Every structure is written in structure tokens, then in C-alpha cells.
Amino acid sequence: MAVTEFLLFILTATLGGMFLCGANDLTTIFVSLECLSLCSYLLSGYTKRDVRSNEAIMKYLLMGGTSSSILAYGLSWLYGLSGGEIELQEIANGLINTQMYNSPGIWIALLSITVGIAFKLSLVPFHQWTPDVYEGSPTPVVAFISVISKVAASALATRIFDIIFYFSLNEWHLLLEILAILSMILGNLIAITQTSIKRMLAYSSIGQIGYILIGIIDRDSNNGYASMITYMLLYIFMNLGTFACIVLFSLRTGTDNIRDYAGLYMKDPFSALSLSLCLLSLGGIPPLAGFFGKLYLFWCGWQAGSYLLVSIGLFMSVISIYYYLKIIKLLMTERNKEITPYVQNYRLSSSISKNSIEFSMIVCVMASTLLGIVMNPIVAIAQDTLF
Template identity: 90%
Template structure:
């Protein structure tokens, strides 16, 4: 595969995500979102000779285009109801001046924008594209998209809902609470049945975004946004560390099937330990970073009165530990008769690309294990810097 175009798409998508995190007018939001989306479609189908990659990019393109259309339809209602304003704060002022902040058009805008953002964040029931895209896309692309899209669209969601729709906060809170509960329950339960590591992580990420929504819903009360940013930071390292391990294993064996990891500890103890640590951190096992991130996120949600959301999140976090431990059990199997042919023929190879992947894995491993220890300054920075 050609590398130049690949790097160009990656850098363009990253730049679009940065613009999306700071966009304050509808035109910039749309251009940045579409730039991120188009690069994501191209990246997911980059291995064009792979049938699964072609299927993934086709589903991603069709569903992503539909979600963008619905999102822009909602934004167009805001533009019209506010009297032709495109800046977010001016839209609020325009809605007040035109007395349209309680009109039926606002509910259409809320629902359309929620549906559009739900597709981008892989919220249930708008998640149908996610497992196929995760399985068919190149693994480095999946690792990039799994964190970039969530961070950028979460920042967009906080800006749209908190600035524009503060008139109807109870309504969009209810919508997001329903989507968060559905995502946490469906994502974690369906992850039980998966045989592919990437599909399992796809459904795991659906459950994870359900946890992150707790911070968005309680953003203005009891440090909700700070808890969201803190957990998002931890999630980036946990997820990228897991994908780095999967990339290394797939490069050396050519498979990403969960059962093919059986006995990996006997051949590559460090890779097995790194994968186990990142998975346990995703599950929220103390004293890893994921535990402290979830604890702070759930505590802020509980103080804000989201008892049902937090209770569901706690229960599903315990459930999620089961399928993470199932993988770890396979990793540490030492009986030779249970080791798969892929692990029996496993060879440690050294190359520049693999060395960089190993370095990334080590950085993410250290962060996933130790970031919880320095959580107080991270929370302080998040509280000070999250300003609209």
C-alpha cells in the first residue's frame, strides 16, 4: 500500500478533529465534520483488495452520509429559527429575539442533531455500522478512528447541547440518558458473543461511550465535564494500548481471532502482559487508571442525581470485566495442547515499524497503569481549561 496518501488522510482527519473541537459556528462545524468523515471513509477502505474492507467502507459511507444529512437538517432548523445566525451564541440570542426557543421546530432540531451525533458516536440504536467497520478496516485505522471521532464529536455535542439547547435541557437530557443506557447494556452484553478481537472492541467502545455520556449529561453540575475529559484521556491510552497489542499480534500471526491468542504468554510474555493490563484498565480494575477514571465519572454523576445512569454504568462495568478476563485467561494458558498453531509458530520479529508500535504500546501501557496516581492535577487542569 502507498504510505503518502495514508499519512495525508490521517493528518487531514486529525486537523479536522481539532477544528471540530473548537468550532463555534455552523459552517465550520459542518466543514470540519465532513472533512473528518470523508477521510474516515477513505481510511476504512484503504486495503481495497480486502473484501471485508470494501464492505466496511461502503456501510460506513452510506450510514455516515445519512447521519450527516440528518445532522445538517437539524442545524438548518437552528439557522432558520434564529433569523439567519450561524455563530452558536448568536443563534441563542436570535432564538430569544424571535421567541422561537419553545417552538416545535426546536424539538425537530434537538431530535435531528441527537440522531446525527448518535451515529457519529456509535450510540445504540445508531451503531449498526460500527462492528463491520472495526472488523474490516485496517487495525491502525480502527485505533485512530476509535478515539479521534469520539473525542471530536463529544466536544461538538457538549457545545451544541449546552449552549444552544439550554432552554430544553430536560428534554435532551432524557434523550441522551436513554441512548446511554441502551449503549451500556447492548454494547457490553453483545461483546460476550464475539469471536473477533476487533468486533469485541467495537461493542466495548459502544459501552464506553455510554459511560462518557454520563459526563456530558451532567456537564454543568458537579464537575461533569471535567470527569468526562479525565475519563476520555484515560480511555485514549487504554484503547490505543490495546490496539497496539492487536496490531503486533496480527502482524506476527495474521489473525485477530480471540481463540488464536491462546497461550501467548508462553511465547511473548511482555505482549501478553501489556494486553492484559490495558484490558483490565478498560474494565476498571483497581489500581489501574481506568478504575480511577470511572470512579470519578460515576461519583460526579451520582452527586448530580443521575442515579439510574450511574447504577447501570456500575453494573455493566462489572459485566464487562467477564469478557476481558476471558481473553486474559486464554493468554496465560500454559498447557501446550491448548496453544493454537498461530502461537506455536509465533516469532518475535524486529523492524522499524514494529519497534515504533512496541514503543507506542509501552507508552500507553505506562499511562494506563500510572495515570490514576496523578489524577488530581489532571482533574484541576480539566476544570480550568474546559471553557466555551
């Protein structure tokens, strides 16, 4: 594959995500979102000779274009109802001045914007693109999309809902609560049945964003957004570390089937241990960083009164440990009859590209394991940034 264009798309998508995190008017929001989305579509279909990659880009493009049009429709309602304002705070003031903050049009805008953001966050029932794109796209692209889309869309959601729809607090809280509950339940339950590790991580990410929504919903709590930012930071390292291990394995074997990982510890104990630590951290096993991130997130949600959300989140976190441990059990098997030919023919490589991936994997594994020890400084930085 051509590396130059690949890096160009990656950097452009990153730039779009960065602008989206700081965008404060409708024009910048939509242009930044499309900059991120269009590059993500191109990256997902970058291996154009692969049929699965072609399928991924078509589904991603069609559903992404539909969601962007719905989002633009909602933003246009805000523009009209506010009297022609595009800056977020001015829109909120304009809605008050025009007495349109409680009109039927504002509910249309709320629903349209929620649908558009829910697609970017892979929330149920707007998640249909996620497993197919995860399975068909090149694995490094999946790792990139899995974190940047969630970070950027979460930043956008907090800004729009907090600034513009603050007078519709109960309504958008109810919408996001329903989406969070559906995502946590469906994502974790379907992940149990998957045979491809990339599809399993797709449904796992749907469940994870359900947990993250608890922090967005609990904006009345002083720590709500801080807990979301803290867990998002830890999730980035946990997810990228997991995908780094998958990239190494797929480069050396050419498969992403979960059963083909059986016995990897016998041939490559370093990769097997790294993957195990990242998966355990995603599951929230103490004393890894994922445990402290979930603990702080759920504690803030409980303090804010979201008892149902936190209870479902705790229960589904326990369920998620099952399918993570299932993979770890396969990795650590020592029975020769269960070891697949892929692992039996597994060969370690010392090429520069693989060494770079291993270095990234080490950094992410260390962060996923040790960042929980320094949770207080991380939380303090997140709170200072917000308040």
C-alpha cells in the same frame, strides 16, 4: 500499501477533528465534521484488495452520509429559527429574540442533531456501522477512528447542547439518558458473544461511550464535563495500547480471532502482559488508571443525581470485566493442547516498524497503568480549562 496517501488522510482527519473540537459556528462545524468523516471513510477502505475492507467502507459511507444529511437538516432548522444566525451563542440569542425557543421546529432540530451526533459516537441504535467497520478496516485505522471520532463528537455535543439547547435541558437530558442506557447495556452484553477481538472492542467502545455520556448529561455538576474529559484522556491511552498489541499480534500471525491468542504468554510475555494491563484498565480494575477514571466519572454522576445511570454503569462495568478476563485467561494458558498453531509458530521480529509499535504500546501501557496516581492534577487541569 502506499504510505504517503495514508499519512495524508490521517493528518487531514486529525485536522478536521481539531477544528471540530473548537468550532463555534455552523459552517465550521459541518465542514470540519465532513473533513474528518470523508478521510475516515477513505482510511477504512484503504486495503482495497480486502473484501472485508470494501464492505466496511461501503457501510460506513452510506450510513455516514445519511447521518450527515440528518445533522445538516437539524442545523438548517437552527439557522432559520434564529433569524439567519450561524454563530452558536448568536443562535441561542436569536431563538429568544424570535420567540422560537419553544416551537415545534426546535424539537425537530434537537432530534435531528441528536441523531447525527449519536451516529458519530456509535450510540445505540445508531451503532450498526461500528462492528463491521472495526472488523473490516486496517487495525491502525480502527485505533485512530475509535478515539478521534469520540473525542471530536463529544466536544461537539457538549458545545451544541450546552449553548443552544440550554432552555430544553430536560428534553435533551432525557434523550441522552435513553441512548446512554441502551449503549451501556447492549454494548457490553453483545461484546460477550464475539469471537473477533476487533468486533469485541467495537461493542466495548459502544459501552464505554455510554459511560462518557454520564459526564455530558450531568452538566449541572461543576465536575461533570471535567470527569468526561478526564476519562476520555485515559480511554485514549487504554484503547490505543490495546490496539497496538492487536496490531503486533496480527502482523506476526495474520489473525484477529480471540481463540487464536491462547498461550501468547509462553511466546511473547511482554505483549501478553501489555494487552492484559490495557484490558484490565478498560474494565476498571484497581489500581489501574481506568478504575480512577470511572470512579471519578460515576462519583460526579451520583453527586448530580443520576442514580439510575450510575447504577447501570456500575453493573455493566462488572459485566465487562468478564469478557476482558476471558481474553486474559486465554493469553496466560499453559496447556499445550490449547495453544493454537498461530501462537506455536509465533516469531518475534526486530523490524523498525514493529519497534515503533512496541514503543507506542509501552507509552500507552504506562499511561493506562500509572496515570491514576496523578488524577488530581489531571482533574485540576480539566476544571481550569472549562471554568
